[in-house]
Structures are given as C-alpha cells and as structure tokens.
Amino acid sequence: xxxxxxxxxxxxxxxxxxxxxxxxxxxxxxxxxxxxxxxxxxxxxxxxxxxxxxxxxxxxxxxxxxxxxxxxxxxxxxxxxxxxxxxxxxxxxxxxxxxxxxxxxxxxxxxxx
Amino acid sequence: xxxxxxxxxxxxxxxxxxxxxxxxxxxxxxxxxxxxxxxxxxxxxxxxxxxxxxxxxxxxxxxxxxxxxxxxxxxxxxxxxxxxxxxxxxxxxxxxxxxxxxxxxxxxxxxxxxxxx
Numbered sequence: 001x002x003x004x005x006x007x008x009x010x011x012x013x014x015x016x017x018x019x020x021x022x023x024x025x026x027x028x029x030x031x032x033x034x035x036x037x038x039x040x041x042x043x044x045x046x047x048x049x050x051x052x053x054x055x056x057x058x059x060x061x062x063x064x065x066x067x068x069x070x071x072x073x074x075x076x077x078x079x080x081x082x083x084x085x086x087x088x089x090x091x092x093x094x095x096x097x098x099x100x101x102x103x104x105x106x107x108x109x110x111x112x113x
Numbered sequence: 114x115x116x117x118x119x120x121x122x123x124x125x126x127x128x129x130x131x132x133x134x135x136x137x138x139x140x141x142x143x144x145x146x147x148x149x150x151x152x153x154x155x156x157x158x159x160x161x162x163x164x165x166x167x168x169x170x171x172x173x174x175x176x177x178x179x180x181x182x183x184x185x186x187x188x189x190x191x192x193x194x195x196x197x198x199x200x201x202x203x204x205x206x207x208x209x210x211x212x213x214x215x216x217x218x219x220x221x222x223x224x225x226x227x228x229x230x
Contacts, residue, residue: 033155043148043206045155090156101150101202103221 006104019076021107023089035088081113117222125228134190134225138207145188150202195229
C-alpha cells in the first residue's frame, strides 16, 4: 500500500507559471523525499527534508513540511517545458527492522511552452 | 489485482555470499525498475528492464551486480560476493507496456532489506 497521497493527480500549466504539488501521509516519519520521473526513465531524487525541518530550497524547487498536518508541498517556480514529468513523494519511516520507504501515487505535471 | 511483490522482505547474508532479490511486477506489467536506498538517503536508480531486455543499466555498479527479467518468472537482482556496503533497501517498481511507459502508472513494491554481516 502507498502511504503518501499526492494531489493533484495531474496538473497542466503554462511555461513561466509556478507549480505546486502536495503530499499527505499517515504515520510519523524520519524524512520525506521528492522524486521526479520522466516518462520511460527511472526516478531521480530531487530533495530530502528531515522531520525537524520546515522548509528547504534547491534551485527553483522549494519544499515545505508540516508534521502537525502530516503534509508536504513541492513548489517549482518559473516552470519550464523540461519540467514536464511525474513527481512522487516518499516517506521514510522507522519500522522495527529499520527504514521503510513508502511512495505516493504521483502527480503528473505538464508544462506547456 | 495484487500489487508489486518483492521477496524476501528481509535478507541477511555474510560477506562473500550471494544475494538474490526477486520482484514480481503487477499482472500485465512488462517494465521493471530497480532502485537502491542507503540508510538516510534517497533512492538511486540502478537498472530498467523490459521482458528479456536490459534497457538502461547506467546506475548498476560495474562489478558483482546483475539483473534479469526473463520471459517467464520474476525479475532478479543478483549481488555476488556481498560486502557490508551493499546493506541497503532495494526497491523495484513496475509499469505497463505502453510506449513510452507511462510514469504516472509506476507502482512500487515494498522493498527488500539486505543486511550484510
């Protein structure tokens, strides 16, 4: 089963606009990770935010984490056509034997030139 | 419809032994991806396979690691002569046979946790 729930499931915007994707989860976590996948390729790790962090930036990416609401958001600013891809969040939590990584269903982003 | 199955869920091997990790994709899926996750790190892509073909193995270590996805049966990730640094969680994901594969429909297995002692 997948703990993370991304919304929206699909998002279509114009180049230059900002894109915001949200992820909600259910259990306590160590960290939350965002990934990108271009069609037909493997996942690419974008950013990891730890449970004691609230915000993190990397280039045009901004990730926030609200552990009280068990939610995270990924903001892509000044989007480009090359940002077209699917974006997944994954929660990294401890179980009795160690880390457990659980993925959401993904948001499919289309950026129109 | 069962999801992506991985077994075993936990595998303990001594240094120098072989580890075999299995991934059964969802029914009707013919594309499989393998990833490795080291503790406290993100997933790293290893290999992408279609039935009987390796499409992209750019993330696979050059030695000791191999992967296959035969016409019948699960995909296998094989690690020979394991070392402590191989201890990690290994995830596979599958997607259906559309061209190009629809990333929106990628499904992940629960992972296999390999511990090398």
